[in-house]
Amino acid sequence: MRAKDIREKAGEEPITMLTAYDAPTAELVDAAGVDMILVGDSIGNLRLGYESTLPVTVDEIESATAAVARATEDAMVLADMPFLSFGADEDEAVENCGRMLKAADADGVKLESGPHTVELTRRLTQIGVPVQAHLGLTPQRENETGLFRQGTDEEAARRIVDLAERHEDAGAFSLVLEHVPANVGAAVTEAIDIPTIGIGAGPECDGQVLTVDEVIGLSEGVAPFSKAFGDVREEMRDAISGYKDAVESGEFPAEEHSHYEEDVDDLY
Ligand code: KIV
Numbered sequence: 001m002r003a004k005d006i007r008e009k010a011g012e013e014p015i016t017m018l019t020a021y022d023a024p025t026a027e028l029v030d031a032a033g034v035d036m037i038l039v040g041d042s043i044g045n046l047r048l049g050y051e052s053t054l055p056v057t058v059d060e061i062e063s064a065t066a067a068v069a070r071a072t073e074d075a076m077v078l079a080d081m082p083f084l085s086f087g088a089d090e091d092e093a094v095e096n097c098g099r100m101l102k103a104a105d106a107d108g109v110k111l112e113s114g115p116h117t118v119e120l121t122r123r124l125t126q127i128g129v130p131v132q133a134h135l136g137l138t139p140q141r142e143n144e145t146g147l148f149r150q151g152t153d154e155e156a157a158r159r160i161v162d163l164a165e166r167h168e169d170a171g172a173f174s175l176v177l178e179h180v181p182a183n184v185g186a187a188v189t190e191a192i193d194i195p196t197i198g199i200g201a202g203p204e205c206d207g208q209v210l211t212v213d214e215v216i217g218l219s220e221g222v223a224p225f226s227k228a229f230g231d232v233r234e235e236m237r238d239a240i241s242g243y244k245d246a247v248e249s250g251e252f253p254a255e256e257h258s259h260y261e262e263d264v265d266d267l268y
Contacts, residue, residue: 015207
């Protein structure tokens, strides 16, 4: 899938997007026919043990993106640009985003957006880097906004619609809308032609995205707008204690897990 295929799906059929941070998960997500795989900076708190997404580095996203891209055949793979890898120096931002396509084989990048990303989005798309914008709750700004619902009064909601239009005009191929009232999700979807991908933004968006850890039930809890469709955490817990108990009881390794070689019988 390319940016143009995603754009063409807007309003035709629901677009699906999920995160993945490693090759085996990406292989499963891709095989399920999900349209876009996001190597989210949520890797920071979900997989790397950080308290937030802020410490995630360009190297960490690049390495995870490369693993995901190696395992993906059909889905569009997007690298989520981490905090301070863009937004300060534009040349450095272009170089960091370029690394995701050149070295990690991503098909595009996602930028947590604001007024500061409009011109960067224009420059990146002009040079061939597809950009997915991200408005509403942008967790990289959690020190300023907290992790709360955004766009809850008229002025804030209008600012989101205005920024969505400016990013569309700058060339973004789609837009993630996070944790905003469902009617703001609907208004943005109405206002722009590029697809809106909602996460806690109601059912009127052109598509939906969640973190795969929440969907499979690997993370400890889920956000109020998210949903666990499985319980992998419980499965892992059972398998790990099953292994420990079997080693301690002598049940593992059994005959079928062991191999004996006659030639090395009398070593000691
Ligand atoms: O990092 C992430 O996983 C994200 C999605 C939740 C949109 O930005």
